[in-house]
Amino acid sequence: MPFTLATWNINSVRLRAGLVERLLTEEAPDVLCLQECKCPVDKIPAEQFAALGYPHLVARGQKGYNGVAILSKLPLEEVDGRDLVQLGHARHVAAKLPNGVTVHNFYVPAGGDEPDREKNVKFGQKLDYLTEMRDWFAAERPERAILVGDLNIAPREDDVWDHKKMVKIVSHTPVEVDHLTAVQEAGGWVDVTRKDIPEGLLYSWWSYRAKDWDAADKGRRLDHVWATPDIADAAHSSRILRPVRGWDTPSKPSDHAPVFATFDL
DNA sequence: ATGGTCGTAAGACGA
Numbered sequence: 001m002p003f004t005l006a007t008w009n010i011n012s013v014r015l016r017a018g019l020v021e022r023l024l025t026e027e028a029p030d031v032l033c034l035q036e037c038k039c040p041v042d043k044i045p046a047e048q049f050a051a052l053g054y055p056h057l058v059a060r061g062q063k064g065y066n067g068v069a070i071l072s073k074l075p076l077e078e079v080d081g082r083d084l085v086q087l088g089h090a091r092h093v094a095a096k097l098p099n100g101v102t103v104h105n106f107y108v109p110a111g112g113d114e115p116d117r118e119k120n121v122k123f124g125q126k127l128d129y130l131t132e133m134r135d136w137f138a139a140e141r142p143e144r145a146i147l148v149g150d151l152n153i154a155p156r157e158d159d160v161w162d163h164k165k166m167v168k169i170v171s172h173t174p175v176e177v178d179h180l181t182a183v184q185e186a187g188g189w190v191d192v193t194r195k196d197i198p199e200g201l202l203y204s205w206w207s208y209r210a211k212d213w214d215a216a217d218k219g220r221r222l223d224h225v226w227a228t229p230d231i232a233d234a235a236h237s238s239r240i241l242r243p244v245r246g247w248d249t250p251s252k253p254s255d256h257a258p259v260f261a262t263f264d265l
Numbered sequence: 266a267t268g269g270t271c272g273t274a275a276g277a278c279g280a
Contacts, residue, residue: 011280012272036280038272064273065280110280122279152280208270208280255271255280 003030003074003265004237005103007148007223008244008258009205013037013069017045018250020071023258024052027241030073031097032258035107035150037067037090044069060090068093068105068149080104084132085125099265101231102142106133106149115173123170126152130179137187146263147189147226150256153180156194158201159221171220189226192261196238204240205256214246225261237262 006029010016013034024032032054037044041061049057049071056076059069066089070076076095079102084092091107109126117124155177157163166172184191193202203219210216227235238261245257 015272036272065278112279209268211269252271 001099001265002262003097003099004260004262005029005031005033005146005148005225006258006260007033007035007105007150007225009035009107009150009223009254009256011036011038011254011256013044013067014039016251016254017048019244019247019254021048021052022247022250023241023244024049024054024071027258027260029260031103032071033103033105033148034069034071035067035105037061037069038064039067041069058093058095060093062088062090066090066107068107070095070103070105072097074098082136084136085128087125087129091129100144101263101265102145104142104145104147104149106147106151108150108152110152111170111176113170115168115170115175126170127175127179130176130183133183134179134186137183137189142187142228144231145187145228146231147187148224148259150222151180151224152222153177154220154222155180156221158199159203161201161203161218161220166220171222184226187226188229190229190232190235192225192227192232192235193221193238193240193259195232196236196261202240203242203257204259206245208255223256223259225259227263231263231265234264235261236264
């Protein structure tokens, strides 16, 4: 049975519950992974999503910051929710689908502005977070698993609007890309989005600060869908729903667009 | 080189 999965940094699930509802109604993914819910788990409008055919929810939350959730049409068995680097942040939750596929949903630390761990603690925490991800997946090599989320790194030159301008900007520095690659190699993760769309500029995030995000198009691909090699071949139809970045009703948009993939499993 | 915009939650802080 094929199933469709999406990942979306929602930047407050309460403020944008109406946009989530719109995505669920118009696109009907079987599983939707959210990041930056920005609220405790009991404040997620779960009943609203249940009424749309998404009765299953696993989440980690905290007041004001971070927060990850998996909404599903299919039953979810909660597997895990790890506090890597012991930051006390709600940045990971994992659940298992009835077909035995484990879904990891991550919100990797953004890392602040200065790409130097001596001057910027947050940058060091970002690198350490990625190192702990690497060590985890090296120790327990995942099988039949999908990893999605806002990884806050745009690894490829064609994942950013201007590679030369971005190479010293947090999210695209070589040290971050190296750390992300190490996570990928440790788990054997396949970048499903780039498997399906190997060529060309591809973005999932555009800053709020641009006057006209669509015309300026200074985007980055920060949001990812990965899969283990045993199921990566089952993935197809990857897509980033750029128009969603412009949805301004019933609330203002998130600065991220959702990333989709379908798996024939 | 700087400032530009958001969300949370009540003044910054994080992105």
